[in-house]
Amino acid sequence: MKKKKRTPKEFNKQKKLEKNVRRSLDIEKSFKGNNKEEGRYYEEIYYNPAKSVSGNRSDLGTKKKALGNRKGNARKRNKKDVLGLSLAGLQGLISVVFMVMLFILDMLPIGYLGIIAVILLLLLGITLATQLRKRGRRIGGKVFSLFIMILLLFTTYYIGKAKGALGEISGGSYKVDNMVVAVLVNDDAEVIDDTVAYKFGVQYTMSGDDVRSAVADINEKLGTEIQTVEYGSLSEQAQALHDGQVQAIIYNEGYTGILEEAFENYSENVKVIYQHSIKKELDNTAAQVEVKKDTFSVFISGIDVFGPIETNSRSDVNIVATINPTTHQILLTTTPRDYYVEIPGISGGQKDKLTHAGIYGVDASMRTLSQLYDTEIPFYARVNFTSLIEIVDQLGGVDVESELAFTTSPDSGLVMDVAQGTNHFNGQQALAFSRERQNIEGGDNQRGKNQQAVITGLIKKMISPAMLVNANGIINSVSGNVETNMSQDQIQDLIKDQLTQGKAWNIYSVAAAGTGDEQVCFSYGGGALYVMQPDQVSVDTIRSLIDRVENGETLEGSEIAQ
Known part of the structure; x- marks a missing residue:
């Protein structure tokens, strides 16, 4: 049969169709030949293009559209x-x-x-x-x-x-003395500019250079020299303000606690209208201590303020922690705040309350306790009320063993019932327990033991898994409320060593004893104040315990923390 000749129009359509088929085959190739049905379809078009032109044009469009979707x-x-x-x-x-x-x-x-x-x-x-x-x-x-x-x-x-x-x-290397100007609470003066015509009571017996620095700063602020009247002691200075002999007095803010001891409601009767801060370097002898190997002591100072940790203030908590990292023995020694002792380098042989040493800086307290117990104390750690609350709360509370059952007084900051035995405290409760001395037998002596119990509870919690979970929160929350001269490397070494070994610690607590008395104190210079005369037998016992820890002994009767 004779083959029908195609017209030019049909020939062009065929060529166009073959071109599209070849393009489609290339696409099919990209699918690696996985779709057999499409492969057969294109084979049919390629070998019978006339059929596709006459009957499958719309089907081809559908197939091409589906293929395009697959490609997309x-x-x-x-x-x-x-x-x-x-x-x-x-x-x-x-x-x-x-x-x-x-x-x-x-x-x-x-x-x-x-x-x-x-x-x-x-x-x-x-x-x-x-x-x-x-x-x-x-x-x-x-x-x-x-x-x-x-x-x-x-x-x-x-x-x-x-x-x-x-x-x-870490790395605390300075202390701050705040010199203040105080006037009577009903005085019209509100700022230092209101005192140009005032007489200022001063005394240069204690911290004389700091008082002179404050006077010079006030003169510069006012643009004139102020009138000053010099007194022989802090008490005379405060009495002169009360009697109207002067309209203002200049003194170290740290002495406020002493003035409150001598004058009833002192803080309520005066107002501070000016402050001059003096920053001083501390001697740092702690840098050479290898905390993973050497036995060392840390002075734990609890200051009685909520403000900046660097500010010099009375030390209400005075605990020396002697730590042997090899035997994992800790000796906690509490010294009553009213212990009547000499302050080396400050009091010139006169005696004062231990708590007053903190007014002259944490280094003065360290020297005082070093001399009392005949031991080196290279490190200190200062905490205030805020830091104790936040540390305990970050740890989810702390279990504390109380020797006595009692109810705290309003002066502790929180009225609560304390059970004899184990108590679970939050931060505020732990602080109240640590501060109470009015409603407990033994007064300040028992308060010192209670403070040791809180520290023991904290140590137990800090070497538990709770510390790993809450370490970041604790470090961030106490920033600004805790200070130590221990370097960052030394702190990190202690933490790593504990995590590596995971050993339990033996904690032994002891408190210095004494008898109540009234004596003249160097920092006050007025009448006699309540003090505690040291019991030399208890002091000698503590010296012996420190020697035993340094010599690698494990003290019998220690509480186990693990």
């Missing part, structure tokens, strides 16, 4: 793959930054860091596995990766904050 979906899947792999890469980068921050913080042993690194690698492996699989939408893996990254970013941020806060707490 493939592109979307490829985009999702890129997004998933990008998230995995970002997760890996953040994990590296997190590990670097842990190394910089330098508180965890190498073993702990290794475990954390393995966990991070496993988490990254999970993310990669979900994004490299051939089937499924992989959305779960992306959500998982985002969650891990957010968690790591938040943790890295707080590690950075903890590092900065630890730097603020």
Whole structure:
């Protein structure tokens, strides 16, 4: 049969169709021949193009449209793959930054860091596995990766904050004396500019250079020299203000507590209208101590204020912690705040209350206790009311053993019932328990024992897993309310050593004894104040206990903290 000749129009259509078929075959190739049905369809078109022109033109359009959709979906899947792999890469980068921050913080042993690194690698492996699989939408893996990254970013941020806060707490190297100007509470003066015509009562017997510095600063502020009347003691100075001989007095703010002891309602009868702060360097002899090997002592000073920790103030809590890191023995020695002792380098052989030593700086208190117990005290840790509350609350409370059952007085800051035996305290309750001395038998002596009980409870909690969970919150919360001359490296060494060994500690508590008396105190210079005369037998016993700890003995009767 003779083959029908095609017209030019039909010939052009055929050529166009073949071109489209070849293009479609190329697309089919990109699918690697997985769709057999489409392969047969294109084979049919290729070998019988006339049939497709006459009957399957609309079917071809449908097939081409479906193929286009498949191609679009493939592109979307490829985009999702890129997004998933990008998230995995970002997760890996953040994990590296997190590990670097842990190394910089330098508180965890190498073993702990290794475990954390393995966990991070496993988490990254999970993310990669979900994004490299051939089937499924992989959305779960992306959500998982985002969650891990957010968690790591938040943790890295707080590690950075903890590092900065630890730097603020450690390395204390100065003290601050606040010199103030006080007038009677009903005086018209509100600021120092209102006192140009006033007479100022001063005394140069104690902290004379600081008083002169304050006078010079006031002269500069007022643009003239103020009138001063000199007195022989702090008490004479305060009495002159009360009697109207002077309209204002200049003194160290730290003496306020002494004035309250001598004059009833002193703080309610005066107002402070000016303050001049003097910053002084502290001698730091603690740098050479190897805290992981050497036995060392820390003076724990609890100051009776809520304000800046650097400010010189009376020390209401006076505890010396002697620590042997090799035997894991801790000796807590409490000295009553009213102990009648000499303040080396300050009182010139005269005696004063131990609490008054804090007015001249934490270093003065350390020298006083070093001389009393014949031992070196290289470190100090100062805490105020705020820091104790926040530390206990961050730890979720503390269990404290009380020798007595009693109800705290309003002066403690919180009226509450204390049971004999174990008590679980929050921060405010622990502070009230530590401050109470009116409603307990033994007064200040028993208060010192109660303070030791709180510290023992804190040590137990801090070497438990609760410390690891809450360490960051504790460090950040007490920044500005705790100060120590222990360096950041020394603190980190102690933490790492405890985490590495995980050993229990033996805690032995002892309190210096004495008898009540009334004597003239160096820092006051007026009438006699209540003091406690030291019991030399108890002092000698404490000296012996310190020697035994330094010599590596474990003290019988110690409480176990683990």
